[in-house]
Amino acid sequence: MPVHYVTYKGIKFPPAYNSVHSLSFAHNEFLVRDDDVFNITYPKSGTVWMTEILSLIRSHGHPSWNQTVLNSDRMPWFSTRLGLEAALSYPSPRLLTCHLPRHIFPKSFSHSTAKVIYTLRDPRDVVVSYFYFCKMCNSYEDPVSFEQFLRDFLSGELPHGSWFEHVRGWMQMKDRENFFFITYEELKQDLQGSVRRLCHFLGQNLDDDAISSVVQNASFMAMRQNPMCSSILLPADIMDQTKGQFLRKGICGDWKNHFTVAQTETFNRIYLEKMRGLNVAFPWDRD
Ligand code: A3P
Numbered sequence: 001m002p003v004h005y006v007t008y009k010g011i012k013f014p015p016a017y018n019s020v021h022s023l024s025f026a027h028n029e030f031l032v033r034d035d036d037v038f039n040i041t042y043p044k045s046g047t048v049w050m051t052e053i054l055s056l057i058r059s060h061g062h063p064s065w066n067q068t069v070l071n072s073d074r075m076p077w078f079s080t081r082l083g084l085e086a087a088l089s090y091p092s093p094r095l096l097t098c099h100l101p102r103h104i105f106p107k108s109f110s111h112s113t114a115k116v117i118y119t120l121r122d123p124r125d126v127v128v129s130y131f132y133f134c135k136m137c138n139s140y141e142d143p144v145s146f147e148q149f150l151r152d153f154l155s156g157e158l159p160h161g162s163w164f165e166h167v168r169g170w171m172q173m174k175d176r177e178n179f180f181f182i183t184y185e186e187l188k189q190d191l192q193g194s195v196r197r198l199c200h201f202l203g204q205n206l207d208d209d210a211i212s213s214v215v216q217n218a219s220f221m222a223m224r225q226n227p228m229c230s231s232i233l234l235p236a237d238i239m240d241q242t243k244g245q246f247l248r249k250g251i252c253g254d255w256k257n258h259f260t261v262a263q264t265e266t267f268n269r270i271y272l273e274k275m276r277g278l279n280v281a282f283p284w285d286r287d
Pocket of ligand 1: 041042043044045046047048049125128129130132218219220221223246247248249250251254
């Protein structure tokens, strides 16, 4: 079945959750509070992982909130129809989530000290993860082939827009005090150290036991066993669990099992072109 995406400012969004009104409200009218904390990502970069980490940090490592409340209620997607309502009635300090690119993020953010945590991932692994996600999530068009999907990713045609523009837009904030960026690869390599850095940025003091509990409860296996974040509670007409798993593999470098030599060459050429002048070294730049 064809999917009729919602389009806002030239970017496509999945219709199940978004409307032009919710996106426009988020962009133009949503009032950011100084004590808001935003979890921002391009899709498939570790959004839900960061949701689990941040809500565990907020609970000082006690897992009961994560185990009893859906992740989307703990950290509402404020630019979506349902998430907007939840965000507006959420008592401060709020934890909020979105995939919005910088240029359509709430205008009121410019004058606020709200904190942003931006998580990025090797774009080659993003495109692979996104490909499988689109196969199981009915709010996205079923990909015709990986070849075509990769082409659409590189030209910025996929829902949520161009990965390159998303990263370039948000990374403009990299020297601001209220902006923290981290990669999926760093989370994988050293989750404990990453949690400590996040606590420092958030001004939250957690002792060693609390940090260990965050690490344990945000592990891939713990998350797979937690229905509040594994997506199995989503309605079957949105997420078809017979076609895959949301927490699919949780590894770095799966792109190597999917990209042909020609696709790798094309990717590298376009990546270099589009990232020129950004002057940030990401873990995947070493590959
Ligand atoms: P894969 O499809 O490569 O497995 P998002 O939340 O932005 O949609 O990202 C989903 C991706 O993050 C999926 O990648 C998922 O498995 C991975 N992920 C989620 N939690 C994780 C964890 N605790 N450890 C490693 N990867 C995780």
